[in-house]
Amino acid sequence: MLDFITRFFRREEASGSQAKERLRLVLMSDRVSLAPEIFDAMKGEMISVVRRYLDIDEGGLDVHFESAERRFMLLANIPVLSIRPKPNGDGHAALVSEKMPRRRRRRRKPQVAPDAETPSVEPDAPVEPDTSL
Amino acid sequence: MPGTVYVITSGKGGVGKTTTTANLGGALAKLGRQVALVDADIGLRNLDLVLGLEKRIVYDLVDLVEERCQTRQALIKDRRFDNLYLLPASQVKDKESVTEDQMRIVMRKLAADFDDVLIDCPAGIEHGFRNAVAGADQALIVTTPEVAAIRDADRILGMLGNRRCRLIINRVRVEMVRTGDMLSVDDVVEILGRDVVGVVPDDEEIIDTTNRGEPIVLDASRRLARIYNAIARRLLGENVPLTNLSEDGLWGRLRRLVTGTGQ
Amino acid sequence: MTDINREEMTVEEALSLSNQEAPAETAREAIARPDKKVSLGRTIVVTSGKGGVGKTTTTANLGSGLAEAGKNVVVVDADVGLRNLDVTLGLENRVRKHLLDVIEEKCSLDEALVRDRARRTLFLLPAAQDREKDDVPQDKMAALVRTLAERFDFVLIDSPAGIEQGFRNAVVGAKEAIIVTTPEVSAVRDADRIIGLLPPDVESRLIVNRVRPALVKKGTMMSVSDVVDILRLELIGVVPDEKDIIIAANRGTPVIDIPGSETGAAFRRIVQRLLGESIPIPTFQAADGFLTRLKMTLGLQRPDTRGG
Numbered sequence: 001m002l003d004f005i006t007r008f009f010r011r012e013e014a015s016g017s018q019a020k021e022r023l024r025l026v027l028m029s030d031r032v033s034l035a036p037e038i039f040d041a042m043k044g045e046m047i048s049v050v051r052r053y054l055d056i057d058e059g060g061l062d063v064h065f066e067s068a069e070r071r072f073m074l075l076a077n078i079p080v081l082s083i084r085p086k087p088n089g090d091g092h093a094a095l096v097s098e099k100m101p102r103r104r105r106r107r108r109k110p111q112v113a114p115d116a117e118t119p120s121v122e123p124d125a126p127v128e129p130d131t132s133l
Numbered sequence: 134m135p136g137t138v139y140v141i142t143s144g145k146g147g148v149g150k151t152t153t154t155a156n157l158g159g160a161l162a163k164l165g166r167q168v169a170l171v172d173a174d175i176g177l178r179n180l181d182l183v184l185g186l187e188k189r190i191v192y193d194l195v196d197l198v199e200e201r202c203q204t205r206q207a208l209i210k211d212r213r214f215d216n217l218y219l220l221p222a223s224q225v226k227d228k229e230s231v232t233e234d235q236m237r238i239v240m241r242k243l244a245a246d247f248d249d250v251l252i253d254c255p256a257g258i259e260h261g262f263r264n265a266v267a268g269a270d271q272a273l274i275v276t277t278p279e280v281a282a283i284r285d286a287d288r289i290l291g292m293l294g295n296r297r298c299r300l301i302i303n304r305v306r307v308e309m310v311r312t313g314d315m316l317s318v319d320d321v322v323e324i325l326g327r328d329v330v331g332v333v334p335d336d337e338e339i340i341d342t343t344n345r346g347e348p349i350v351l352d353a354s355r356r357l358a359r360i361y362n363a364i365a366r367r368l369l370g371e372n373v374p375l376t377n378l379s380e381d382g383l384w385g386r387l388r389r390l391v392t393g394t395g396q
Numbered sequence: 397m398t399d400i401n402r403e404e405m406t407v408e409e410a411l412s413l414s415n416q417e418a419p420a421e422t423a424r425e426a427i428a429r430p431d432k433k434v435s436l437g438r439t440i441v442v443t444s445g446k447g448g449v450g451k452t453t454t455t456a457n458l459g460s461g462l463a464e465a466g467k468n469v470v471v472v473d474a475d476v477g478l479r480n481l482d483v484t485l486g487l488e489n490r491v492r493k494h495l496l497d498v499i500e501e502k503c504s505l506d507e508a509l510v511r512d513r514a515r516r517t518l519f520l521l522p523a524a525q526d527r528e529k530d531d532v533p534q535d536k537m538a539a540l541v542r543t544l545a546e547r548f549d550f551v552l553i554d555s556p557a558g559i560e561q562g563f564r565n566a567v568v569g570a571k572e573a574i575i576v577t578t579p580e581v582s583a584v585r586d587a588d589r590i591i592g593l594l595p596p597d598v599e600s601r602l603i604v605n606r607v608r609p610a611l612v613k614k615g616t617m618m619s620v621s622d623v624v625d626i627l628r629l630e631l632i633g634v635v636p637d638e639k640d641i642i643i644a645a646n647r648g649t650p651v652i653d654i655p656g657s658e659t660g661a662a663f664r665r666i667v668q669r670l671l672g673e674s675i676p677i678p679t680f681q682a683a684d685g686f687l688t689r690l691k692m693t694l695g696l697q698r699p700d701t702r703g704g
Contacts, residue, residue: 015646015647016646019647022483022486022648026483026488026489033525036526067489
């Protein structure tokens with residue numbers, strides 16, 4: 001109910017731009033549902049890439065699109081059975097250990113114990129603000 | 134050189150396909166082209182009414198397809214134009230009485246004798262739509278700047294194969310675009326991703342002309358007549374800039390009055 | 397269970413709030429028990445022939461209004477392939493399953509029904525976007541409508557334009573029809589055709605939509621009485637054309653929710669009439685002639701050069 005009231009009284013946003021945003025999302029949803037073969041092809045390629053690095057349980061695989069109020073998302077739940085210990089036959093590098101390489105630092109007193117876990121790495125995507133009402 | 138066959142389609146009903154077919158056809162005829170208009174809305178014909186030719190129908194599309202008459206007999210010449218003909222739809226048969234192949238054959242015949250063939254497509258995506266599209270080389274998608282119309286136009290674009298598709302954006306209300314209460318032409322182009330061949334403002338004069346069966350292009354002084362003329366010229370390859378619709382409004386007229394510039 | 401502030405209430409919970417039983421039931425179960433005794437809800441198809449006259453807007457607004465009046469309402473989008481009832485109600489992001497899934501028994505009815513965000517007793521049964529109208533067999537559609545009538549007070553079916561299979565499917569199972577037309581020659585002609593195609597036992601009534609009183613006054617638009625004279629149907633409402641409709645559509649809310657909207661008020665009156673109240677249909681006055689006179693004085697009104 002609150003969602004409805006807030007949405008209706010959001011006068012600062014002219015209805016034209018609301019329409020544009022809604023269309024953007026609904027057309028993505030429409031176009032995806034109209035091309036199942038393309039979606040299956042994409043899914044297949046995604047899985048083969050993931051399989052080079054991880055052993056996955058394909059039976060438990062769930063890849064689908066979901067639309068929320070302001071977002072259209074591709075969601076993938078991929079159960080991982082194990083991480084490949086060495087590169088596979090294609091010669092692609094596989095994850096050797098869970099530790100990421102340490103960044104080079106200026107010489108100074110270590111702030112963390114030598115065998116500590118990974119240092120924080122710059123996230124490469126901004127954290128999405130929660131816009132759900 | 135066979136003529137070009139255009140299907141005027143939209144998906145959404147009521148956005149102005151029939152009015153566009155009639156007026157664009159008239160505009161092309163006024164530019165000297167030989168034009169045939171085809172009403173593919175079998176069972177719910179309206180192109181005849183919009184053109185004011187409803188009392189002259191003898192044979193129709195289904196008669197032609199079933200070879201009960203010659204093409205010459207089914208085509209109705211609109212005497213107000215030099216070379217504009219109408220092939221009416223059948224009012225009694227339903228859309229399943231014509232096949233896509235039959236439509237292709239009829240359209241090919243018409244393209245042999247005319248420069249431009251415009252097919253008025255029914256709303257929806259059922260048999261009627263598929264029949265109308267079957268014989269067409271190119272598509273003109275009519276849409277209004279509204280959510281449902283754009284959504285349906287997007288759907289239809291996915292069903293037109295490799296045909297050249299261009300947009301006609303109809304019923305634009307400039308004041309509402311200005312206040313942000315209507316999607317702009319740029320918005321529509323961005324969403325649908327196709328070239329625009331015409332932008333037609335909302336105009337109450339159209340209702341009057343439809344009621345009387347007199348296409349608005351008959352009166353060259355009318356704003357809409359100029360706009361349909363521009364669309365026709367673009368179809369023929371001319372690079373005509375889009376009319377500045379806001380200049381046609383109250384302030385545009387006042388400005389012209391004050392500065393003394395002509396229309 | 398009765399926490400009414402929770403967003404995701406199930407169909408059962410919503411209906412039980414108004415004391416109605418809601419057995420989970422598939423279309424097949426309905427066919428197996430054709431003589432189930434229950435007071436059936438009203439089944440109304442909203443149709444027109446001509447596209448774009450306002451069927452979907454009408455369905456959405458009447459459905460919302462009836463739900464607001466406390467009725468259990470389901471609005472059914474019968475426009476397979478070109479669905480729009482979802483965007484008209486702003487529910488497009490909640491559509492997961494659809495009518496065809498239910499008929500083909502790929503999901504239960506409850507999984508497909510989308511509850512309106514604002515009105516707890518309004519549900520939408522969405523159309524499939526990716527299938528074509530021939531996919532829906534008429535007998536299954538009739539059975540589904542019957543199932544819906546067993547659970548809801550009102551079943552409003554939004555018909556597609558045209559007279560093809562989509563239209564025939566929308567009509568099957570409906571005991572009443574609302575024909576929507578505008579005061580334009582093509583629309584009236586198509587409405588006339590549609591009326592002729594409806595089964596004789598269907599109780600039909602007329603809505604004249606998109607009326608522009610100023611144009612009627614000028615004589616460039618047919619009057620409502622002209623339309624009623626031609627179609628000879630009982631009039632259930634006259635709805636004026638306002639830009640509110642476009643704004644409401646942009647926002648994905650029904651126009652009855654826009655305060656001060658004449659269009660919204662007209663739909664509300666139709667809801668009252670559907671519920672049995674006799675409310676007179678107002679004659680719409682055009683805005684007074686001040687603006688017209690001003691335009692003429694400024695030389696901006698085109699002189700009427702029509703001959704006799």
